[in-house]
Structures are given as structure tokens and as C-alpha cells.
Amino acid sequence: MSPRGGPAGIVPNDPRGRVVVESSSVGNVSLLPGSGGEVADAIAVHRSQWELFRRRFMRHKAALVSIGVLVFLFVVCFGASVFAPYPPDAQDLLLGPVGPSAAHWFGTDELGRDELSRIMYAGQISLKIGIAVALLSTFVGTVLGAIAGFIGNATDQALMRLTDLFLIVPGIAILAIALKKFGHDDVTIILVLAALFWTYVARVVRGQILSLKEKEFVEAARASGASNTRIIVKHLFPNIVGPVVVNATLAVAAAIITESTLSFLGFGVQPPATSWGNMLSDAEGYVGTDRAYLLYFPGLAILLTVLAVNFLGDGLRDAFDPQSGHS
């Protein structure tokens, strides 16, 4: 839902920190209907949580296909030095730009560089940034969200007001300004994107912790003398793994789209480094020419990756939260 160019609106957008938790029926838009069979799960005894999770996940065909697609993309991109038909910068100026052919599946660019090989190498940067942003923002967001939710009071207020501020600033614009200031290398891009993304995770985690800490099992743990650390680590964290993993997955997709958008505008990954976004930036001028094929493949690569990641996230959500798939 990021029609907006903000961090792809896949992340729940709620300024009051209210809907996020309660939304399991409404906001938590499960995209594929589950296929039933929970009853059988409930009757069968002695099945571990993991096995229930695995069985539910295996039923989500789109998610299974997506894992295959993602593994393929990873192997092809990160093994580019083995699989790529040409080195990424090998120019063939005599050949110049030609459309897709047997020798060059995706064609060549104006310098005669093989488009397929370039996409494979560019994918390394795009995927790396997407995953690093998701991991970093999930880690920071989970820790801060858990602290805010568990301690409550002033700490909670301070953190929530801070995330309120993040919600009213124009995302892409702030990221672009920040990148112009701090530079364009991979690490900077990752840090800047994560600096915005953590707030979404923090809101989700805080909401979960707020409701979980009132549950009886926490009271029981406290009554039997468990310390705060023990309650958080042993009793609360295992219960938020589901939403956190799902959000982290969706954050990968959002980060890939955001990075490609910024790179397309010229504020992200800079040449000679190549990401899918700035390949499209180069190709913008080819709309309507006989080189328009240069426009198709990097975009399809982003589309395929984000689609697969979102399906995976959907499958994980259904598997973690059986109710969501049946609404």
C-alpha cells in the first residue's frame, strides 16, 4: 500500500498506534485464503508448535513457490561470478545496443554490456540493501518497542511520540535529503533506510508486548519469582516472533522498492555501482525508442523479487496466526 512513494505502504500505517495490534481481522490483510484443516490440527495431539507451523506453511502454495524463486534469485545474483555469461563491465562497443538474442538473452546496453549479467550483479546490491535494512530495523525496532511496551509510562510515551514524529515527515523526501548529506555508499544507504524503518517495527512490537504483558501466564511467571529479563526473554519474545518475522519479511520488500526508487531518482546507489533502481534510471530516456527492452528486465527483477517476498510474508503470517487466513 505504498501508493505514496513512502516506504512501500506494506507496513501498517497507523499514527495512533492503535490499529496495528487490533487489526488481526481488518488491517492484517491476509492476501491468500487458507485452505482449512485447522480442525484436524487441533484434534491431533502431541504436535509441536514447529510442526503445526510447518504444516500450515506447506499448505500455502504461493509461499512455497516464492521460496523457490527467492533461492533461485539469490543463487543467480550472488553466484554471478560463476553463472553470469559475461563479466559485468565487459564492453563490446562494436556491438552496441542490440535487443535480446541467443548470445545476449536480455540484450545489451549502449556500451555493448550484457544486460543479463548486469542485472545479476546489480541484484547483489539490491538484495543486500533490502535484507540488511530489514535485519537492522527489525533488531532496533524490536528492542526499543519491547522496552517501551514493557516499561510503559514515560519511556513508552517518549518512544511513541518519537515514532509519531517519524509518521508525519515525508518519507522519501527525508531519505533523499539525508542521502545527499551523508553520501551514497551501501552502508550509508542501509543506515539511513533503517533509521526510518525501525519505527514501524517498534510500533508493532510495542503493541504486542502491551497486550501480552497483561496475560495470565506473565502474571504466573511473575508470581513464581521470575525477573523482568526472564519474563521478556522466556515468555514475551517467543510470542512475538510471528509478527516480528512477518514484518521483517515485508520490510525486505519495502526496502528494495525504496532503494530502487531513491536510486532511480539519482539519490541512492551511484554509478559505477549498479542496482536495479539506477539501471532503470539510465533506461528512462529509452522509453519509446528501439532500446526500450533495457527498461523491461531490471523492473521485472524488482517486481519478481518483491512479489516473492510478499507471498513469503503472507505464508508466514498464515502459518504463525492460523486465524488470519480465514477471515
Added chain:
Amino acid sequence: MLTYIARRVLYSIPVILLASFLLFAFVRVTFDPTAKLRNSREGAAAVARETKRLGLDRPLVEQYGDWLGKFVQGDWGESERTHDSTSAMITRALGYTVQLIFWGILISAFVAIFVGVYSAVRQYSALDYTFTGLSFIGLALPPFWFGLIAIEFLAVGPKQWFHLSEPPLFFVGLHGTGETGINVDYFRHLALPVLTLTVQIVAGWSRFQRASMLDVMSADYIRTARAKGVPRKRVIIRHGLRNALIPLITVMALDIGALFGGLIITEKIFSIPGMGRLFFDSLVAGDATVLVAWTIVVALFILLFNLLADIFYGFLDPRIRLS
């Protein structure tokens, strides 16, 4: 209700003050307005004079106070790029952006509500699965790429294939040369940018509306209405849709607010001189005066629409305004 509104408005004031200060500080720290003078003939002397004139040697809080005083009086400074009045530039840009938002939201709302309700009422039907698949693709499409592909296949492509003298849809600006007003030319310019915008929005909203509608349709009062013999159609529209629209309208308000600063891509691709394009040009030129005003005006719009969403929600759901 009035106390609820007053509370929400009062709460927004410190938020916008803090946010505007942070944005002000952020842009000021990022861009040095004297950078251009550093290499000029006068060098250090010119930098010192300009620093003095703009008050850059004073603490940030003081600078912000000054800036805020002028801002509320409508004096937003002069653009370092065009030497035009910033407030005039932003007002002009808003005119274009509002047109895009208006048409985009209008069309998206109709399509999303129809798709959402249909998918919910005919859950698991072939069309429901089709809409689901399409919305997944819509959410995964990079907006800039969709815009370029749309130009390729809906404007330039048809012109070449059918040997037309001009493309069926235009992709530069909102009017042809010499054209004004709302006419065929306007809509031929509007079609592609609005389509680009709509695809993104509908994908999210229709899923949301589907989930919301499914939620409502499983409520007890729907079963009661059916049981006492209210016709199915009437139940869907009067009892179902009316309640299922509430969450969607809240999301719509939030998204509209975000669009004021969120059309950077669309406006750049289609060369529309709105807010997004203004931001892009100002950032490339390092025009700090416009960037400060721009980010804060956009934040104001986002906050305003968040406020509207809150008030609307409180208006429809007493539980929220009383809590």
C-alpha cells in the same frame, strides 16, 4: 465530541512545532546556503557577510524562532534557485498536486470499494482470486517503473504501431501548449499519471476493504438482518458496506495526507510541476529555503489529514472519543 476535537487539535500543536523544528534543523544542517559563495571571487568575506545576513552564526533555536515568526506571516523566504518567493512557488505547485490527488483518490476509491466488496461477498470466487493476484502485483510494482512502462505501451507504443500523428495519451505536463481548462486535452494528459497513482492505491485499498467487509459480514447484526428477511442486496449495502467503509475512510485520509509529499516519482516521470517536482528540483539545486518550507508544509498536510482521520473516527465511534 467538541472536547474530543479540541483535545486532538491541542495535541497536534506541540507535535507540529517539534516536527517543524527538527525538519528545520535537519535541512539547515544538511545544506549550507553559503557553500556557493565559498569559491566566488570575494571568498571568505562573502561567506561571512552572507552568514551574518542570514543569521547563520546564531543558535539553531533562535534561527528557527525567527523563521517561524516569518513563516506564520506568510513570508517563507526567497528561493536560492529561482529567486522567486517560496510561498508563491509552493502555492503554484500545490495547485498541480491537488489535481492529481483529487482524480487519483476519486477513481481509486470507487474501484477499491467495488473490488473489495465484490471480493468479500463472493469470497474464493474466480474473480476474487484474480483481484487478489492483481493486488499482489500492484503492491510489488515499483511506481516509477510502472509509469515508464505505461508511457511505453499506452502512449508512445500505440503511436508507432498505428502510425498516429500524436500519441493517444500524453505524458508531459497537464496541458498541451495553448490549452487550459478541463477538456479532452486535460484528460489525455491526466490519464497516465492518474493511472500510475491509482494502480498503487487500489492495490492496497481493495485488500483493506475486502478484509473490512469480510469482518463486518460475519457480525451478528448481519445475520439478524438476514434472518428477519432483509433482502441480501440491502443487507450488503445498508448494513454491510456502510459499516465496512469506516476503517477504509480512515486509511484514505491518512493516505491522502501522505500524497502531498509522495508524488515525487509520478510528477518527475510525467513532468508535472507539482510538489514532488518542486522537491526534486530544489534538492538537486541544494535550495535550502524551499526545502525547509516544503518539508514543513508537507508535514502540516500529513498532520492535518491524520487529525481529520482521528476526528472522523471519533465521530463515528463513540468508544474512541470517550477513552
